[in-house]
Amino acid sequence: MKKEVLTKTPLRLTVSTLLFIVAGMFLGNMILVYMGLLPVVYILLGLLLSSPKTVEVMNPTSHTNVWVDDVVEIQRKVRVKGGFGHVTLGEELPPYFELVEGSNFKVIWKGLNELEEDFEYKIRCTKRGVYYLEECNWETSHPQDLKSATIGESPIGQTLIVKPHPFNIKRIRQQKTLSKMTMPSEAQIRIGIPTTDFREIRDYGFGDSYRHINWKATARRAIPNKPPKVNDYEMEGTKVVWIFLNTASRMALGTNIRNGFEYAIQAVLGLSNFYLNRNCKVGVSFYNDDRFATYGGYGSVRASEERLGGIMVMPDIASKSMAREEEEPEPVLKSTEDFLIPAMGKRQLYTIDERMLRAELLQSNFSLRQCIVSCRGHIIGSNPLFIIVTMINERRLEALLDGLREMQKYIKRSRMRRPSVLIIHVSGFGVAARSTNEEIAASLLEMEESSILRSLRGYGAMVVHWNPSKQNFTEVLLNQVARR
Amino acid sequence: MRAKYYTVRLFELLITFSASYLAVNSFFHSFIYELKKQLFTDILSNYDISFVLAPFNPEAILPLIISGIVFIITSYVWLFGSRSGILSIYHFNLVLFLPEALSFSKLDWLRLVDTTQWFLTDRTFEINLITALVIMIEYVTLYMTTRFMEIKEVTERRGALREKADRVFVNQSAISVLLLIASFMVVLGASFTVPVIKTQIHQLLQTQQYRYILLGIISSIIVSASIIIYYREHTR
Numbered sequence: 001m002k003k004e005v006l007t008k009t010p011l012r013l014t015v016s017t018l019l020f021i022v023a024g025m026f027l028g029n030m031i032l033v034y035m036g037l038l039p040v041v042y043i044l045l046g047l048l049l050s051s052p053k054t055v056e057v058m059n060p061t062s063h064t065n066v067w068v069d070d071v072v073e074i075q076r077k078v079r080v081k082g083g084f085g086h087v088t089l090g091e092e093l094p095p096y097f098e099l100v101e102g103s104n105f106k107v108i109w110k111g112l113n114e115l116e117e118d119f120e121y122k123i124r125c126t127k128r129g130v131y132y133l134e135e136c137n138w139e140t141s142h143p144q145d146l147k148s149a150t151i152g153e154s155p156i157g158q159t160l161i162v163k164p165h166p167f168n169i170k171r172i173r174q175q176k177t178l179s180k181m182t183m184p185s186e187a188q189i190r191i192g193i194p195t196t197d198f199r200e201i202r203d204y205g206f207g208d209s210y211r212h213i214n215w216k217a218t219a220r221r222a223i224p225n226k227p228p229k230v231n232d233y234e235m236e237g238t239k240v241v242w243i244f245l246n247t248a249s250r251m252a253l254g255t256n257i258r259n260g261f262e263y264a265i266q267a268v269l270g271l272s273n274f275y276l277n278r279n280c281k282v283g284v285s286f287y288n289d290d291r292f293a294t295y296g297g298y299g300s301v302r303a304s305e306e307r308l309g310g311i312m313v314m315p316d317i318a319s320k321s322m323a324r325e326e327e328e329p330e331p332v333l334k335s336t337e338d339f340l341i342p343a344m345g346k347r348q349l350y351t352i353d354e355r356m357l358r359a360e361l362l363q364s365n366f367s368l369r370q371c372i373v374s375c376r377g378h379i380i381g382s383n384p385l386f387i388i389v390t391m392i393n394e395r396r397l398e399a400l401l402d403g404l405r406e407m408q409k410y411i412k413r414s415r416m417r418r419p420s421v422l423i424i425h426v427s428g429f430g431v432a433a434r435s436t437n438e439e440i441a442a443s444l445l446e447m448e449e450s451s452i453l454r455s456l457r458g459y460g461a462m463v464v465h466w467n468p469s470k471q472n473f474t475e476v477l478l479n480q481v482a483r484r
Numbered sequence: 485m486r487a488k489y490y491t492v493r494l495f496e497l498l499i500t501f502s503a504s505y506l507a508v509n510s511f512f513h514s515f516i517y518e519l520k521k522q523l524f525t526d527i528l529s530n531y532d533i534s535f536v537l538a539p540f541n542p543e544a545i546l547p548l549i550i551s552g553i554v555f556i557i558t559s560y561v562w563l564f565g566s567r568s569g570i571l572s573i574y575h576f577n578l579v580l581f582l583p584e585a586l587s588f589s590k591l592d593w594l595r596l597v598d599t600t601q602w603f604l605t606d607r608t609f610e611i612n613l614i615t616a617l618v619i620m621i622e623y624v625t626l627y628m629t630t631r632f633m634e635i636k637e638v639t640e641r642r643g644a645l646r647e648k649a650d651r652v653f654v655n656q657s658a659i660s661v662l663l664l665i666a667s668f669m670v671v672l673g674a675s676f677t678v679p680v681i682k683t684q685i686h687q688l689l690q691t692q693q694y695r696y697i698l699l700g701i702i703s704s705i706i707v708s709a710s711i712i713i714y715y716r717e718h719t720r
Binding site for chain 1: 585586588589590591609612613616617619620621623624627628631632635639642643644645648649651652655656659660663664666667668670671674675678
C-alpha cells in the first residue's frame with residue numbers, strides 16, 4: 001500500500017497565501033496577515049480529516065460456469081471502514097469480455113458511518129476459456145484532496161469457466177430416412193450385447209436375429225426380392241471414435257471471437273457428445289499440419305488469398321507459422337498432453353469439455369501422421385472411426401493425405417462399406433468474410449476447395465463441408481441423411 | 485443529487501458575488517477611488533462634455549459605472565469563462581480591495597519617498613477584515629470547487645455513474661464549506677485575541693532586561709522544533 005503524502009493542492013494554497021503573510025509582516029499590516037492565515041487554517045483543519053482506512057471487497061461466488069455469449073452478473077459487496085472521502089473501485093476484465101450493464105468502475109462516498117455497498121455489473125463472455133478475476137483494485141482519497149490517494153487491492157479469486165456451446169446432434173427418427181451419419185465399424189458387427197437403444201430400421205443381413213425383424217415395416221415396404229426389415233439396436237461394446245483436431249494457425253481465420261478454430265472446437269464437443277451418448281469410446285487428439293513440410297500446390301490458393309485482401313485478420317500467427325515452416329520440423333513428444341485416451345461415459349465428456357476449454361492454436365507439435373503414430377497403441381485392434389476436424393488447404397493437402405494413408409493401416413474393411421474416416425472441413429473463408437466483396441472472394445476460394453474435397457473422397461473418407469457462417473452444424477450432418 | 489449539485493454551484497455563485505460586492509464597496513472607500521473620481525470630474529469639465537451626464541450627478545454616476553463593469557466582468561467570467569480561469573474573479577476583487585487594505589499598514593514605505601499619505605480610508609479595521617476574509621473564502625471556494633470538478637470529470641471519464649460522481653462532489657463541497665466556516669471563525673477569533681495577547685506579552689517583556697535575546701531564543705526553538713517534527717513525520 002502506498003503511503004499518504006501531501007498533494008499539490010495544499011502546497012499551491014499555502015504558497016499563494018504566503019505572499020500575504022510576508023507582505024503583511026513587511027508592511028505591518030494585520031489584514032494581509034489574517035488573509036494569508038485563512039487558507040493555512042483551512043489546510044490544517046482539513047489535514048485533521050483522514051481518508052477511509054480499510055476497504056474490503058467480498059465475493060459471494062468463487063466459481064461461475066457459463067456458456068459462450070451468456071451474460072453474467074458479477075456481484076461484490078464492499079465494506080469501507082474509518083475516515084472520510086471517496087473510494088473508487090475497479091476490476092480489470094479479462095480479454096474478450098464485454099461490459100453489458102453497469103460499470104466495472106465505481107465511485108462511492110464514505111461518510112461518518114461504516115459503509116457497506118453492493119457493486120454489480122453484467123458482462124458477456126464472448127470466448128471460451130477459463131478466466132480468473134483475481135483482485136479488485138481500490139483507491140481511497142482524502143475528502144479535500146489534501147493527501148495523496150491510497151491504492152490497494154482486495155483478493156476476489158473468482159473463476160469464470162466459459163464453455164463453448166456444443167452442437168447437439170439429435171437422432172434422426174423418421175422411419176423413411178436412412179442415416180448416413182457414419183458410425184464406428186465395430187458397431188456394425190453382430191456380436192456383442194445389444195442395448196435397448198433403438199438406432200434405425202435397416203435391411204436384414206446375414207447373422208441378424210429373426211427376433212429383430214420388424215414385420216410391420218417389412219409389410220409396408222414389401223418389394224419382391226428385397227430382404228425384410230430389421231430393428232437395429234445400439235450395441236454395448238468397444239466402438240471407438242478418434243477425433244483429431246487441427247490446431248494450425250490458419251484455423252484462426254476470422255475474428256478473435258468467431259473463427260474457424262472456435263467453430264471446430266464446438267464441432268468436436270458436439271461429435272464427442274453424440275458418440276459418447278451412443279456408448280462409444282471417444283478419444284481426442286490434437287495435431288498441427290503446419291509441422292508437415294511441403295512446398296507443392298501453392299500457386300492457385302495463394303492467388304485467391306491475395307484477392308481476399310483483408311480477410312486474413314490474424315497476420316501475426318499466420319506469419320509466425322510461415323516462418324516456422326522454413327525451420328526443420330521438430331516432432332517433440334509431449335506425452336499424453338496431445339491426446340485423450342478413448343474412454344466412455346459422462347466422465348470422458350467432462351474431460352473432453354475441460355480439455356477443449358484450454359485448447360489453443362499451435363499447441364501441438366505433431367503432424368497428423370505423427371499424431372496417429374504416437375497413439376498407435378490405443379488404436380491398434382479397435383477398428384475406430386476417425387474424425388478429422390480441420391480446414392482443408394491445398395498447401396497442407398499432402399499432410400492430410402499422409403495422415404489418411406496412416407489411418408488406412410488401422411481400418412478393417414466393413415461389409416457395409418461405410419466410411420471409417422469422417423473429415424469435417426470448417427470453411428474459414430466464409431467466417432472471415434465481412435463485406436459483400438469478401439463473401440464473393442470466400443465463395444471463389446470455397447469453389448477451389450471443392451475439387452480438393454472430391455479428391456479426398458477417393459481415399460474412402462466422407463467429407464463434410466461446413467460453412468459456420470451460413471450453416472448450422474446439425475443441418476450439415478442432416479444433409480448426410482438420404483431418403484430410402 | 486442533481487439538485488444538491490446545483491445548490492453547491494449556487495453557493496459558489498453567492499460567495500463570488502458577495503466578495504465582488506464587498507471588494508467594490510471597499511474600492512469606493514479607498515484613496516484611489518477619490519483620485520479617480522477627481523480625474524473623472526476633471527475630464528468631463530476639461531473636455532466640456534459634462535452635458536452628456538448633465539441630468540445626473542457625476543459623483544453618483546461613477547460608482548454605478550464601476551459596479552456595472554465589475555458585475556459584467558464577474559458574470560462574463562462565471563458564465564463563459566473556462567473553469568481554470570475562474571480564479572481571475574478573485575484576482576480582480578483583490579485588486580479592488582488592496583488599496584483600502586493597505587491603509588492599515590503600520591509601516592508606510594511609500595512615505596519614505598514621498599510625504600503624501602496615499603492609502604487612507606474612513607472605514608474601520610473590522611469591516612476591512614471581514615471583507616478580506618470573504619475574499620479569501622471566495623478564493624478557497626473557487627480553487628477547491630475547481631479541483632473537485634476535475635475529480636468529478638476524471639471519475640466520470642473512468643466510467644463512474646454521473647449520480648455517484650455528483651454525490652462525491654456535493655459531499656466534498658459540503659465538507660469544504662464547513663472547514664471554511666471553521667477557518668473563518670478561527671481567524672476572526674485570532675484577530676480579536678491577538679491584540680489582547682500582544683498587550684499582555686508586551687507588558688511582560690517590559691520587565692525583562694534582555695527581551696530581544698529572549699524572544700530570539702524562543703522563536704529559534706519553536707522554528708527548530710517545528711522543522712524537526714515535520715521531518716520526523718515525513719520520513720517515518
